[in-house]
Amino acid sequence: EDQVTQSPEALRLQEGESSSLNCSYTVSGLRGLFWYRQDPGKGPEFLFTLYSAGEEKEKERLKATLTKKESFLHITAPKPEDSATYLCAVQAGQAGTALIFGKGTTLSVSS
Amino acid sequence: DVKVTQSSRYLVKRTGEKVFLECVQDMDHENMFWYRQDPGLGLRLIYFSYDVKMKEKGDIPEGYSVSREKKERFSLILESASTNQTSMYLCASRQQGQPQHFGDGTRLSIL
Numbered sequence: 422e423d424q425v426t427q428s429p430e431a432l433r434l435q436e437g438e439s440s441s442l443n444c445s446y447t448v449s450g451l452r453g454l455f456w457y458r459q460d461p462g463k464g465p466e467f468l469f470t471l472y473s474a475g476e477e478k479e480k481e482r483l484k485a486t487l488t489k490k491e492s493f494l495h496i497t498a499p500k501p502e503d504s505a506t507y508l509c510a511v512q513a514g515q516a517g518t519a520l521i522f523g524k525g526t527t528l529s530v531s532s
Numbered sequence: 533d534v535k536v537t538q539s540s541r542y543l544v545k546r547t548g549e550k551v552f553l554e555c556v557q558d559m560d561h562e563n564m565f566w567y568r569q570d571p572g573l574g575l576r577l578i579y580f581s582y583d584v585k586m587k588e589k590g591d592i593p594e595g596y597s598v599s600r601e602k603k604e605r606f607s608l609i610l611e612s613a614s615t616n617q618t619s620m621y622l623c624a625s626r627q628q629g630q631p632q633h634f635g636d637g638t639r640l641s642i643l
Contacts, residue, residue, distance in 0.1 A: 464622050464634030519565055524574040
C-alpha cells in the first residue's frame with residue numbers, strides 16, 4: 422500500500438535555528454513528490470515538485486531534496502513568518518491519479 | 533496565478549440535509565479534486581474528475597457524490613448530511629502533469 426509518513430509532527434525553533442523536516446514514502450512508481458505550505462484556515466500552497474533521486478529545489482530559506490526513500494525540507498535561518506504546517510505528498514502509478522498526503526509537520530518559529 | 537474559489541468559507545447545516553459545496557477554477561484545468569482534512573488524519577481524497585462529466589472515487593467516497601457539468605466547476609454533494617461529515621473540505625485543480633492548486637477550503641459543521 423502506498424504510504425507517506427512525515428516527521429516530526431511538530432517542531433519548535435528559535436529564529437535563525439536551522440533544521441530539517443522529513444518525508445518518507447513507500448510507493449510503486451513514483452511520478453513526483455510535492456511539498457506544500459499550509460497556514461491556519463487556508464488551503465495548501467504549492468512549494469516544490471521533485472521527480473527523481475538526487476534532485477534539489479530551493480526557494481528563499483527553503484531547500485527540498487529527494488532520495489529513493491525520502492525527502493527532506495531544509496529550513497535555513499528560519500523567521501517567524503515561516504511558521505506553518507508543511508505537507509508532503511506523492512503521486513504514484515498511472516498519470517492523472519491523485520496525490521497521497523502525509524499528515525504534515527507543524528513548524529513554529531519564535532523570535 | 534491560478535485561482536481556485538470555493539463558494540463558502542464557513543457553512544452550518546443540520547443532519548439529514550442535502551448539502552452542496554461548489555468549487556470554480558479559472559485556468560481551464562482538466563483535473564479537479566475534493567479532499568477533506570481532519571486533525572490527525574491529514575488530507576483524504578473523496579472524489580476526483582479527469583474531465584467534464586467524468587469522475588472517479590477516491591479513498592472515502594461513502595456519503596458523497598460529485599457533479600462536473602462544466603470544465604471550470606466541480607461540485608461536492610452530501611446526500612444526507614451526518615455529524616461525522618463535519619470537516620474542512622478542500623478543492624484542488626491542476627493541468628495534467630502540473631502541481632495541484634488548492635482553494636482556501638470550506639469549514640462545514642453538521643449539527
